[in-house]
Each structure stands twice: as structure tokens, then as C-alpha cells.
Amino acid sequence: MYELLTGPLLWLSAAICVVGLLYRIVTYIMGLHWQLDRVAYGANPGRGLKGAALSILAWLIPFGCRNWRVKPGFMLMFFGFHIGLVAVPLFLAGHAVLLKEGLGINWPAMSMGMADALTIIMLVSACFIIGRRILLPEVRIITDFKDWMVLAITVAPFLTGFMAVHEVGESYRFWLLAHIITGEIMLVAIPFTKLFHVVGFFLSRGQLGMDFGIKRGGARKNFAW
Amino acid sequence: MPEGTVCNKKTIDTKEQLDALLADKSGKVYYEEMKSLDVNVDMLKTALKNTLRSRLKTWLEMCAHCGLCADSCFLYLVNKRDPKQVPSYKIQSTLGALVKKVQKGEEITNEFMHYCMDTAWSKCTCCNRCGSYCPYGIDMGIMFGYLRGLLFAQGFVPWELKIGSGMHRVFRAQMDVTNEDWVETCEWMEEEQQDEWPDLKIPVDKEGADIMYTVNAREPKHYPEDIAEAAILFHIAGENWTMPSTGWEQTSLSMFAGDWGACKMQVETVYEAIDRLKPKRAMGTECGHAHRATVVEGPYWVGRKNGQPPVEYIHYVQWVAEALREGKIKIDPDKRIQEPVTYQDSCNYIRNHGMADIVREIMGYMVAPGYFVEMTPNREHNYCCGGGGGFNGMGKYRPQRNVALKCKRDQILATGCKLVVSPCHNCWDAIRDLEEEYEIGIRWSFLKPLLIKMAIIPEHLKPKDE
Incomplete structure (x- = not known):
């Protein structure tokens, strides 16, 4: 079971994730249209790229855009959630071992204390996300079943992984298998759900940055994101 | 009754059609007929197939429903934070739902189209503020503009804007101002100023001027003094300027209406004037949407691949800043x-x-x-x-x-x-x-x-x- 899950199924889910995301990127870019979008992408590549970069960076840097500055609480939750979400799976010592054994790559790893801290921050942030969805009327009205599913898919590998590492209860093996299965579900879900924003964020925010950079005043002034 | 006598899917292309619409005071008959206007699903399907591309599709699909757009929308704030005014909700429940209905082959009711119309024109001013407050850069103003286009084609558009787009089609102006009226107004304004400004000229159709100036049709119609004031300031600044006898109207109610055909016609007349008079620069009056229509969006409507008007086309504030900076004024x-x-x-x-x-x-x-x-x-x-x-x-x-x-x-x-x-x-x-x-x-x-x-x-x- 363990061999199957960490062998062929892991490969398959990782491949689906990567190929699916590549498909997303290619179809997004192919689907852009200078006249229908009313953005002269081709005529002004320099201004476009600059606008895209500024727009993306403003949102990736704390306090970088106006909405982070006016909503610092949300900003904290956002970074707390996403830093753990990206860094822990990539640099967990246990995952580095898998890479070493499977591909022979010496992959850098973070300390267990760090991984724990980031995971806890991520899970606490998830609680805030859940709280917002339930408590705030402006978020509740737009929240649907899919939003809950995506949140569950995202949180499950972290919760199960944390349980496994800390051997909560007696069933390490149960939590470990649950962790691998939920992790693989997440990998497969990424290209087919809103989780495709792992690339979609860069594409979509970059596109609006290009829109401002090329067409909406970028020749004069950088937009104050 | 699928198509009404005044409320229907046809564009307004003749004076007679326009008069019929205007005769229906406040659009009483128009809105009554709209209640039984049918939806042409095939037309909608084709429009979506041809124009709903990856940018809009991604925006609709990827929206994380985080609600960050809520506070960015002044209509949400000013309507006591009514959740139904959250930008994401507004667009998902209209364009989002419409796309899904078409994909799934569900019925698109007249009531739903009414809801879409009310939302597109009374719950969004296309100010594009939300786009810069969304982590994904989802610009609901752009999407509502798109939705307005779909609704216009189906005949679900507010009465005044159907008239407005018709005005552009018939008069190439947002109001019933003919080119003759326009030139006469310019002559009249020039005459009016002679006591105070003896040598003041309002040059019409002068070729090769430094500036070709374009206006908002409201100026000749209701505020001709605005034209006189523009002329006085050009006079003081010593500018070599002109106004075209045709292609003088810079605004676009058709843009508000979502009548992309009329948008193109209108802006083409302005660009033709530029081609005809060959000014060094063009410049518009103190108007926001006129600038957007003719300078920012216009090049795309007429298919100019570089996204630029035929000559540099500045806003009035750019000229004022320049005139003050250089000491012309x-x-x-x-x-x-x-x-x-x-x-x-x-x-x-x-x-x-x-x-x-x-x-x-x-x-x-x-x-x-x-x-x-x-x-x-x-x-x-x-x-x-x-x-x-x-x-x-x-x-x-x-x-x-x-x-x-x-x-x-x-x-x-x-x-x-x-x-x-x-x-x-x-x-x-x-x-x-x-x-x-x-x-x-x-x-x-x-x-x-x-x-x-x-x-x-x-x-x-x-x-x-x-």
C-alpha cells in the first residue's frame, strides 16, 4: 500500500498536476486577444512586462498594495496561510528524503521546528478563513460548496501530516497513509479546481498589470497598486 | 410578444426609429414591452463562443469568493453594506450565471434578463476600482461592460441608453446636434466674443493645425459658453488650433449602452477628421468618458493594433498643465x-x-x-x-x-x-x-x-x- 502510494500513484498525481497546469498556462495565453481584451499586448511588450511585474510584486510583498495596507488582518492571514502552504511541502525533511531516494536529488530541508511552526500558523489561518466564510455577510453570500471543498482539500494534507509527524494517538500508519492520499488528491485537484490559481494568480494579476501598463496610463505613470 | 414595437433587438439606425423611441415618454411602452421580450439563446451562444476568451473565463472561474472586493465598491459601502452589492456576487449572479445557463442549456427567463439589466446598469458604474483591490486582478467593471454588450444585443438596455446609442448611429453625436448646428454654434460663439476678444477666432476645418479640439455634444447643445471658453484660452495661449466640422463629438453613450457597433462608428468619424485635417495633436474637452471612448478604447474598437489613436490625443488637463508649465498661460x-x-x-x-x-x-x-x-x-x-x-x-x-x-x-x-x-x-x-x-x-x-x-x-x- 505504502509503496503503491509513494511510487506510481505519487508519480501519476504529480504528473497530472504539472501537465494540467502547463495546459492551463498555454490555454490562458493562447486565449488572450488584443482586440477583445482591448490591450495591445504585442505592440508594447516592455511596458506590458513592467506592468505585470509591478502588479504581481505589489501583491506578493506584505504592505505592497493598497488593499494589504487597508486590511492588515487579512494580509497576515493570507501570508500565514500561503507561506506554510508552499514552504512546508517543498522543504520538509521527510519530503527531501523521498526525493533523495526516488530521484537521487540532494534537496534542501527546513528544520522540524520550523515546519511545525509554519504548519500551525497555516492551520490557524485556515480557521480564520473558515470563520470569515461563516461570519461575514459579504463573504457568506458568495461562498458555495466548491469553496468548502477546495479548503478541505487544501487543509487535509497538513492536518494529517501534522498528526503523523507527532504520532497523535497510536495510529502513525493511519495518519501517514491519510496524509499521502490527501496530498495526492490535492495534487490532482490543483489544475481542475480554483487551486489552479497557483499559476492563475500570476497570469491573471499579470494580465491586469499589463492592461494598466500598456493601455491605462502606464506610459505616464505606474499604477499605485 | 417576442419583439416589441419600440423595445426590441434592432439597433436604432434612422431618424424615424429614434423619433418613435423619443415619443414614448419615459420609456413607458418600452419597459412594458420589455417584460415580454424573448431571449435569443442561439445568438447569445454564438456571442459567448466568439468573445468570451481566457481572461474573462478565468476571472469567472477562479474568483476565490474571498470578499476582498466588497469594501472597494462604493455602491456596496453606500448601500449599507448590502451583501447583494458585493462586486463578486453581482457579477457571478449575472454574467457568471448566464454563462452557466447557456453551457447547461438551462432556460434563460425574462426575469433573469431584467435582473441582469438592473445589476449591470444600476449596481456598477464600470469605475474599475475593484480590479485593483482583487488579489487576482479581477476587474468587474470590465466584465459588466462585457455583460452590457450581451444585454444590448438582446434588447435589454435602459431606454435612455438605447436612445443615446441611436443618437450616435443617426447623428454621430450623443444628442441631436447636426454638423450644421455644430458649425453654426461655433460661428455664433465666435461672434459673441468679439467685443471682449476682438481677434478671437474659432477656426473650423483648418488643415495642419497644432491642435484639433473635440468636444462633448452637450456643449453645443446646452453649454455653448464652454466652447467659447475653450476658444478664449486657446486665444490667450496663442495656440494654432482648429475644430472639425464633422467628427467633432468625442463622447460615447454607446459605450455605456454596450452598443459596440455604434462605438466604432462614432470614433471612426473622429479619426477620419484627424486623417482629413492632419493636426499635429488632437485634444478633447474636460470629459472623462469621452477621453476613454476616443483615446483609450477607441483604437481597439476600430481595430488599430498598436492601441493608439491616429495622432497623439491628449486630455484637456494635459494641455492645461503644459500651457501653465510653459508659460503660455x-x-x-x-x-x-x-x-x-x-x-x-x-x-x-x-x-x-x-x-x-x-x-x-x-x-x-x-x-x-x-x-x-x-x-x-x-x-x-x-x-x-x-x-x-x-x-x-x-x-x-x-x-x-x-x-x-x-x-x-x-x-x-x-x-x-x-x-x-x-x-x-x-x-x-x-x-x-x-x-x-x-x-x-x-x-x-x-x-x-x-x-x-x-x-x-x-x-x-x-x-x-x-
């Missing part, structure tokens, strides 16, 4: 504004065309130190005046528009100023209406009358005493 320091004054940043050329610094440079010349007060928020982040995107002109949505004005009212009140500078016809109207509605005791002005009052008049331009 000099201001008498004693006549500068010496009372607290604030500035209304128009969405269409501040947020959406990067001119925030330019207008502040102008205020630096025109306002005595210490008197300029910024609204909060301001510049690219300013709120819509409350009347943008056609909101000012639709009787059906007047109550909603009046609620929308409260946002600007409160912003102005917070500055403590009694004077608002507003170089945009649309904002100017909204501020006038908010004073009428809420009586907060303010005055508002375009740049032109203020500049004329404070400019130093060169000796040689003054009337000679006999």
Missing part, C-alpha cells in the same frame, strides 16, 4: 483660488489613464498655497462620482443613483471645502445633482471658467479703447 498670483478647494479625480482618466500627478500640478498653479485639500481616498483610488457609466442619465435608476451620490457627498463634506474642481462632464453633473438633492452648500467648476478668471491677459489681446 500665466496666472495672476492674486487671483488664485484662496479658499479651501478639492479636486474630483475622474475614474476615466485618473485611475484608468494615469493623470493623477498632472492634475495636481495644475492645482499647484491655480490654488494659493495651503488651500488645496485632497479627498480621501484620492488619485487612482478615488471613488466614482456616483453618476458614472451612464448612471446619471437613466430615469429608471434615478433613486439608486441618488443613493450612490452619498459617497461623494460625504467625501466632499469631510474635506470641509465649498468648491470642487471637476474637469469631467459626468462628475460635474453628479456633483451638481448631489448639491440639488442634499443641499450641502457647495460650488463646482470645470477648469476653463476658473482659468479665464485668473489668467493674465496679454496687452495685445485686450480690446482697444477708441
